[in-house]
Amino acid sequence: MDTQFVGSDAVADALEAMRKALGDDAVLTARADLDEFRDPFYVLGSAENDVSAAVMPTCVEEVQAVVRIASAHGVPLWTVSTGRNYGYGGAAPRVPGSILVNLSKMNRVLEINEELGYAVVEPGVRWFDLCEALEASGGKWWSSIPDLGWGSVVGNSLEYGRGHTRIGSHAENVAGMEVVLPNGELMRTGMGAMTGNKAWHAYPFGFGPMVDGLFFQSNLGIVTRIGWRLMPRPEKYASCWVHFDGDDIIVPVIDAMRDLMLDETINNYPFLGRGVAANTEGQPDLDPKSEKWALRFALYGYDEIVEAKWKIVERVLGSIPGVTLGRKMFDGTDRVGPQEGIHDDKVQAGIPGMELLDLYKVPFGPDTGHLDFSPVGPLIGSEVLKMVRLVRGMYEEFGEPYAAGMMLLPRSILVVSVMFFDPKDAEKTKKIYENYDPMLQRIAAEGYGLYRAHIFKMDAVAATFDFNDHAYLRFVETVKDAVDPNGILQAGKQGIWPKSLRGKAKS
Ligand code: ADP
Incomplete structure (x- = not known):
């Protein structure tokens, strides 16, 4: 990778100008301060993708000043909200020597609209902060949350992140x-x-082409606030489980789930896991040979509705041989139950926590890293089984334990699997990253694309989106050149490079 920006005069001049505009405290350059922005899930101590500096704006005007200065000096910026994008690079930039724009100090919940059920948040607002603000304002509304509460609503949503409630498709929220x-x-x-x-955060469209999509997984702008939809706190919430042994039962279970999701009997975003990712009843299953699968889903609503839906679930899923069903009922107005309960009950009730981080430390202790492999497929039982066998076969080939954590949508599924490693072991860590490449090629050859990728793998994944000689990439590059002619924002994100660096970046 081109490291021309590390220690360059242009970066030094830009930092000087940023200090003048934002104040000395807003610009971090000490190595000790910058270490926390390294990817914790790569070789421990590696300086490979270090930033030159980090700027911490506190308001929109300061973000504008930073962008204008970077543009004038032709230096690259890399933006994070809270920088917890672990498994995909954390806060580390694609281009070494980029100046990190860290938005964690812009952390105001600007509005909670109690009638229409939305919040307006700045990028530094963490899931913990939003949920605290919702509780403080009366608890009428639930937010969807991802597995870890320390990340930001904006950062996660812009990456097509997902949660586990009824409104768990975060980009759509x-x-x-x-x-x-x-x-x-x-x-x-x-x-x-x-x-x-008056309807900015209430009506999803505008007048003319919808451009919001251009800012997801993108390098075309820095998002400084979003409207964020909430769901009304339900009267009753059932946290439900399906357990089965053996991969074959995936087929009837997935097909039944699709029907139940499409007719909205189940209207949250369920999760299917095995290995350390299947936290059944709070206990990780660490046996690499385990055949145990666990599917989690939720039912919400008035008491009568949840009871009626459960009867349908029992009829449809309960009739599949080899399947056991379970549920726990919670009163939506009494959050004490799930609060003290296990991760699976909490995430489906929009209660943020950090339990999964502890679970993910089990394989190699506190420093355990992981690289996620995240292909998307159609929600058809036979297809899901095919993907599981393909991916699992590759883990076996590489001698790695297979931990799967799949997220179901009504028509599709993210067949996420997790490669664990010890970042203190440089050789092994590099091997894990190498294993990813043949996995990508084989899964793409079968017609499956990835929904998200680590900074080191963005070019490789982008190359698999190749229809008509990469017409999509060429279109996005055309837009990039038009709106960012100096190529300062997030160079190389999702394989999209500004003209000045196009074709020059070595992976
Ligand atoms: P989180 O901490 O919630 O996991 P991050 O802050 O690490 O999320 O952001 C994940 C990715 O999303 C970043 O690497 C960046 O590419 C993009 N991103 C985050 N915040 C913004 C923003 N405010 N504007 C534009 N892109 C952003």
Whole structure:
């Protein structure tokens, strides 16, 4: 990788200008301060993708100033909200020597709309912060959350992150954005494009083409606020489980789940796991030879509705041979149960925690790292089984334990698997990253693409999206060149490079 930006005069000049604009405290350059922005899930102590500095703006005007300065000096920026994107690079930039724009100090919950059920948040707002604010304002609304509460609502949603409630498709929950463009200009999307519009965060569209999508997994802007949809706290919540042994039962279970999700009997986003990722009843299953699978889902609503839905679930899933079913009932108005309960009960009730981090430390102790392999497939039982066998076969070939954590949507599934390693072991860690490449090639050859990738793998994954000689990439590059001609924002993100670096970056 080109490291021309490390220690360059342009970076030094830009940092000087940023200090003047934001104050000395807002610009971090001491090595000890910057170490925390390294990817904790790569070779421990590796300086390979270090940032030159980190700037910590506290408001939109400061973000605009940073962008304008970077543009004037032609230096690359890399933006994170809270930088907890572990498994995909953490806060580390694609281009070494980039200046990190860390938005964790922009952490205000700007609004909770109690009538319409949405919140408006800045990028530094963590799941913990949002949920605390919702509780403090009366607890009428639940947020969806991902597995770990320390990340940001904005960062996770922009990466197509997922949660486990009824509104767990986080990118779809974003309702109206504010964005700093690469020229430093401020833009609002949807109805927000009209000054003073009253339905900015209530109506999903605008007047003309919808541009919100351009800012997901993107390097076209820095998002400084979003509207975020909430769900009403249900009267009753059932945390439900399906257990079965052996891969073959995946087929009827997935097909039944699809029917139950499409007719909205089950309307959360269920999770299917095995190995350390299947935290059944709070106990990780660490036996690499284990055949145990666990599927988790939830039912929400008035008492009568949850009871009626459970009867249907029992009829449909309970009739599959080899399957056992279970549920725990919680009163939606009394959060004490799930709060003290296990991770699986909490995440489906939108209660943020950190339990999964502890679970993921089991394989190699506190430093355990993981690299996630995340292909998307259609929600058809036979297809899911095929993907599981393909991926599992590769883990066996590489001599790695297979831990799967799959996320179901009504028509598709993320067949996420997790490669654990000890980042203190440089050789093994590098081997894990090498194993990823043949996995990617084989899964792409079968017609499956990845939904997300580590910074080191972004080019390789982008190359698999190859229809009509990479027409998609060429289109996005055209947009990139038009809106960011100096190529300052998030160079190389998702394999999208500015003109100045295109074809020059070595992986
Ligand atoms: P989290 O801490 O919630 O896991 P991060 O802050 O690490 O999320 O962000 C994940 C990725 O999303 C970043 O690497 C970056 O590419 C993108 N991103 C995060 N915040 C923004 C933002 N405010 N504007 C544009 N892109 C962002």
